[in-house]
Amino acid sequence: MNFANKLTMLRILMVPVLILCFYLPLSFNMWLATVVFILASITDALDGRYARKHNLCSDFGRFLDPIADKLLVCSAFIMLVEFKSFPAVLTFLFIGREFIISGFRLVAAKGGTVIAAGITGKIKTVFQCIAIPFWLLKDEWIFNFAPVMTTVFLICMWAVTAVALIASVYSCAEYLYKNRKVISFK
DSSP, X not given: OOHHHXXXXXXXXXXXXXXXXXXXXXTTHHHHHHHXXXXXXXXXXXXHHHHHHTTOOOHHHHHHHHXXXXXXXXXXXXXXXXXXXXXXXXXXXXXXXXXXXXXXXXXXXXXXXXXXXXHHHHHHHHHHHHHHHHHHHXXXXXXXXXXXXXXXXXXXXXXXXXXXXXXXXXXXHHHHHHTGGGSOOO
């Protein structure tokens, strides 16, 4: 297993650690969850870059990397909903998009077509990975002790989330439209 694939596996192994952080009876558990999430997100940026730079792209990596990404992001959103820190409807939209695209890719693969991720899908992932730490830390005292600081924090949190949502919906529509010939309605 090459280094890029090891980074992907590490990201998958960090998901249970992230989930565990939510349940720790510590006053700083959300800070811990944020650190774990950010470190896992960094492995996402590094694994692909490393694989391309060293010509280590593999079928295993192409298969596992998107799964690792979805596990990390979807787990974070689900845990935030469980702890009443994130709107369930947004989680439904984010995760629903992932199901649609994954199902579409399965149909395409059955027909021998491999569909690569587009730039808007990558933008969606980047903005989700920026938004999640905001949501993890939104109830922390340091961001709530001064009204101005709270307002700036909340504006940034919602702005990044809005961009992630718009990119998610747009990338889904774009993906389906560009690859519409993959689905036969006969």
